[in-house]
Amino acid sequence: MTSNAYDPRAIETKWQERWESTRAFHTQNPGDPGFDASKPKYYVLDMFPYPSGAGLHVGHPMGYIGSDIVARKKRMEGCNVLHPMGYDAFGLPAEQYAIQTGKHPGETTAENIATYRRQLKMIGLSYDWDRELSTADPSYYKWTQWIFTRLYDRGLAYQTEVPVWWCEELKTVLANEEVINGRSERGDHPCERRPLKQWMLRITAYADRLLEDLDEVQWPESVKSMQREWIGRSEGAEIAFPIQGPVVDPLVVFTTRPDTIFGATFMCVAPEHPLLSKLTSVEQRAAVEEYVKAAALKSDLERTDLAKDKSGVFTGGYALNPLMDSSDPKARIPIFVADYVLGSYGTGAIMAVPGHDERDFEFAQKYDLDVVEVVKPPQGTPGLADGVCFSGKGTAVHSPPIDGLPTDDATARIVALLQERGVGAAKTTYRLRDWLFSRQRYWGEPFPILHLENGDRVRVRDEDLPVELPPMDDFTPSEDGSAPLNRAQDWVQTTDPVTGKPALRETDTMPGWAGSCWYYLRFMDPHNAGAAFSQDAEQYWGNVDLYIGGVEHAVLHLLYARFWHKVLYDEGVVKTKEPFQKLFNQGMLTAFAYKDSTGRLVPANEIEERGGKYVKRDGGEELEQVIAKMSKSLRNVVNPDQVIEEYGCDTFRLYEMFMGPLSDSKPWNPRDVPGCRRFLDKVWRAFVDVDGTEAVRPNLRQDAAGELQGDALALERSFNRALQRVDASFEHFNFNTAIAALMTFMNDVGKCAGALTRSQAERFVCVLSPFAPHVAEELWSRLGHEGGVTHAAWPKLREEFLVEDTYELIVQIKGKLRARVQAPKDADNAALEALAKEAAAAQLEGQTIVKAIVVPGRLVNFVTR
RNA sequence: GGGGAGAUGGCGGAACUGGCAGACGCAUCGGACUUAAAAUCCGAAGCCCUCACGGGCGUCCGGGUUCGAUCCCCGGUCUCCCCA
Known part of the structure; x- marks a missing residue:
């Protein structure tokens, strides 16, 4: 039985097979037959996934669909588009699984990749599958090793x-x-x-x-x-403090505030500090050793957390302030071991200035150590005089060589002094390790x-x-x-x-980050057996124009990849300084979850809806609807397979984008999905008579002759308004507004039955195609086009259809809406004011107009008394 | 703890550059078609007062700037994300 009804499954299968067999999304490289060097290039990349055993849930493809929409539009705008996908296939979970089950990680990974590939293809993403890669493939990691060398x-x-x-x-x-x-x-x-x-x-x-x-x-x-x-560059100085007693090596500290050296009333060294045991006196040795042992059990985070109690132990040793007379009793500074000082940062030792550093202040209070003010805060800012620690910039005091100097000058002076005496120098350190x-x-x-x-x-x-x-x-x-x-x-x-x-x-292996450091380069030339990628390919594709992925990779992956890229730049194999020109983070997809009166989250399958309320299936306790991450334990994970099975992939794509701006976190609501399907049904019926046998409705078979008028003119205006909004949505990736615009246009089409022209229909299909590519291909082909809509030209906005002859002028009195009136589009201020006065005559009765604010194109506001 | 983002109807969200708050969709209600249902189509709808006309209130809370504030400024509350 042949039906003319909208059948997503048939259409989607048909076009996915067609795309595959014609290699519709294959991108030529320079030197390939058919490569057109005159087209601009566009490289749009997704952060590739780690293929986990659970497969994709509906959150993963959100970014992929967004980038696919961009890729498809760029193709229609005449770009050579590089849009590949691969797998970050090395990693811990497959190995842990192997330890538990004995199944080789390579086998598990291959199976997971197969699942991912199937799911990705099911979503109709326009990847160049000829460029697919896996970082665990020896032909790939050969070059990861090559870069390591x-x-x-x-x-x-x-x-x-x-x-x-x-x-x-x-x-x-x-x-x-x-x-x-x-x-x-x-x-x-x-x-x-x-x-x-x-x-x-x-x-x-x-x-x-x-x-x-x-x-x-x-x-x-x-x-x-x-x-x-993360890089945490900080400028300051290294200062060598001589140690009192038999120890010869001075204690070198790093500080960003050398100007506060006269306020240093104690020193702290990290538990890992190499001089620690030499500094420690016999009496203190046992206590120090115990402290060091305890510190080894803490993470850096726990040690440096500002909220946590600072702790430390006196070593029994003393240092001398190198800028003070060694006979001055104030020059003698006790040395503590404290775990809020990290061995890996700076020199692993600090001069503690409790008057002007929060952590040192806290430590001094706890152990009852001297606090000296050496920086006077600017007028009005509370400082030590008010019992609080001041860590900002001010004026130096109680510091003989720099008294009265502002912080920046005082710093420079101290650094010069240290240098003169050979006990210190300016120094820049980094948090980055x-x-x-x-x-x-x-x-x-x-x-x-x-x-x-x-x-x-x-x-x-x-x-x-x-x-x-x-x-x-x-x-x-x-x-x-x-x-x-x-x-x-x-x-x-x-x-x-x-x-x-x-x-x-060597029996160690590289961490999971290694393969992802350069995969964007391999995509440019993925089958090259003689090099990581050819110079020609790199030269042409340059860097990634748009990189889309989750914000969780904001630091590590992106920093590591940038680092390798710069090394390759120095090596002369890449010509760009930075790998990713534009970065976009998609938001997280959440789901509804339900909380009982104790605040516990109840798994989704133990819930039912009764009269608009959510209750527990057994017991009937009323629950509160909240938003939470999708997780296995809450059983609120939605699988794309089910959604696509029920509504079709075009509906799935549309809904994912219609939920809200790509950058926002937003909850998946299964109840909203059918709305997107209804829209596609509506589109289909506007093009195809489902009870007939014709490919398209008769009015779409040939171009309408003559100038547009009546409903056709109204639709032309409606279409151009929609197109303008669609085009604008690519600026911030708020495709929800693009889809809303397309829906509004279809609603207008519904109101003007039969008035849709062939040209309007064709342009609409083109604009729809990045969002719902399968149904667009089908309609495009039914309109009689041989080549796919994939490479059709993106419609041009016709501004002349955006202007109307009149507009609705808003009349306000003291900022409140009081009337509306139709105004000619080119009326001047005086005419608008007169029009407004007439329209709001009744409300203005008995009032004196003090002032009229006229905003042409929008409103008139009367200020009255 | 630090850093960032955000808060708009019953729900997801929209609103150009400070100018009609609530586009579009969902859910809801009413109507048409139908033997009936589904599907589809048409319509209503922020809240409150009012039979209605109309009016008042309304974009997390409290202030401010402005003819006019969802938007700008100050203070606060809460949520989410990242560092982890």
Whole structure:
């Protein structure tokens, strides 16, 4: 039976197959046959997913649909569009799953990828599938290793002992995010910080460039400032304080406020500080050692949290203020060990100025230490005189060489003095630390490094890449904390091809971030076997024009990728300084959840609706509707498969965008979905007589002759208003307003039955197509077009149809709406005022007009007495 | 704790540059078509007073600037996100 009804499933299957078989979204590279260099390029990229076992829920595709809409419109505007997708396939969950089930992570990952691919295709996303990639594929990670070797050759990769989280129970090193309050996230076992030999990347060498070049990109200010704070550049000075007694090395501190040196009444060193044991007196040794042990169990966050109590122990040692006479009793400064000082920041020691630093102030109060005012706050600002600590800029006092100087001058003077006496110098430090780059795991990129018998380390030659992961079936961590790869001895024991001598392979692997640092570059030339990507491809595609993803990657992923990009820039293989020109963060998709009277969230499947109220199925307790993240435990996760099955993929796409601006968080409401389906039904019926057999309605078969008038003219105006709003929606990605505009136009079409012209119908289909591509393709083809709507031209706005002859003038009296009247579009102020006076004559009765404010095109406001 | 974003009908949201608050959709109610239902179409609807005409109130709360404030300024409350 052939039906003329709207059948999304049939249409969507048909066009998805057609797109696939014609490679409709395949993008040519320079040098490919058919490549048109005259078209502008546009590279629009999604942050690729980690293919988890759960598959996609309706939140994931939100950004993908947004970027797809942009990609489709850019194609219609005549751009060469690069719009690829891949998988960030290495990572911990697959390995944990392997430990539990024995299933190889490669197998799990391949299955998950298959699910993701199926789901992504089902959504009708216009990716160039020929460019699909997986970071766990040796043909990809060969080049991840290749880039690592460039870093290694440049001295940007090194091994060193750093404190890392170690869990004795699990016999493994854990990442920061796997440790919560000093206990393992899995199993809740105690963890401690332990120094272990790790690979580090010298990202700090790029700190200034990573900071400066933020000015070149169009990113949300919030993300830029997060990166700036993460890098945390601060200018100040390093000062060497001689130690009283037998210790020869001075205690070097970093401070951003050298001008407050005369206010330093005590010093603090980190528990990890190398001089600590030398500083510690015999009497204090036991207390200090105990303190150091306790500190090892805390995270940096716990240690530095401003809300937490500051703690410390006197070491028994004293330092001397280098700018004071050593015989002056005030020059003698007691030294404490305190864990709010971090070994990894600055020099691991501070001069504490309790008068002008909140943390030092708190510490001094707790341990009853001297507080001296050395900066007088500006007039009106409370300071020490009022019993509060002042940390801003002011005027130096009680500081002989700089008394009376404003803070900036005082700082410069002190730095000069320190330098003169050889006890200090200006110094810039960063919060950013080198990147801990190794993991004692199996499912990651092996390091292309060989350890020789004599202790030397060499990198694997380019021609021997990739270093592939050996097949293994046991991924549990070893007793001694070494990586699982250490047990693949056939693989570990190898020969250095240069010297022919025996060598051991590095058994750590790279972290999950590695593969995602450069995937946007591989997409430009994904099958290149001789290079990571060709120079021609990189030259043409440049950087990513629009990068869409979640704000959770604001710091780490984006900073790491920028770092690698800059290294590649120095290496001469990329020509752009920054990888992502414009960044856009989509909002989070939430769902409704229900709270009982105790505030507990009740799983969605234990709830029912009774007369507009939400109640618990058993017991009938009334519940409050709130908004929460989609989560397995609340059973409020919505799967796209079900939605698409029931309503079709075009409806799904439309609803995802219609919910609200792409950047906002918003709740998924299954009740709203049918509204979008109804809109598509309406569109279909405007084009197709569902009871007939014709492809399209008769009035759409050929162009209407002559000038537009009546309903056709009204529709032309309506269409152009809609088009204007659609075009505008691409500025801020608030596609909800674009869809609302299309709906308004369709409502107008419904009011003017039969008046829709072929030209209007065609342009409408074009504008609809980025949002609901399948139904648009079907209607486009029914209108008799051979080529797909994918490459049809985007309609041009015709401004002459935006102006009406008259408009509704608002008449206000003292700012309150009192009347409306039709006004000619070019009436002058006097005419408008006269018109308004007449329209509001009744309300103006008995009042004196003091003033009339006339805003042509909008309103007249009478101020009366 | 720090940083950021936000708060508009029963719900999601709209509102150009300070100028008609509530577009569009959902849910609701009424009507048409139907033997009936579904689907579809038409209509109503922020809240309060009023039979109605009409009026009052209204964009988290309290102030301010302005002829006029959802929008700008000051103070506060709450929510969400990120650092984690």
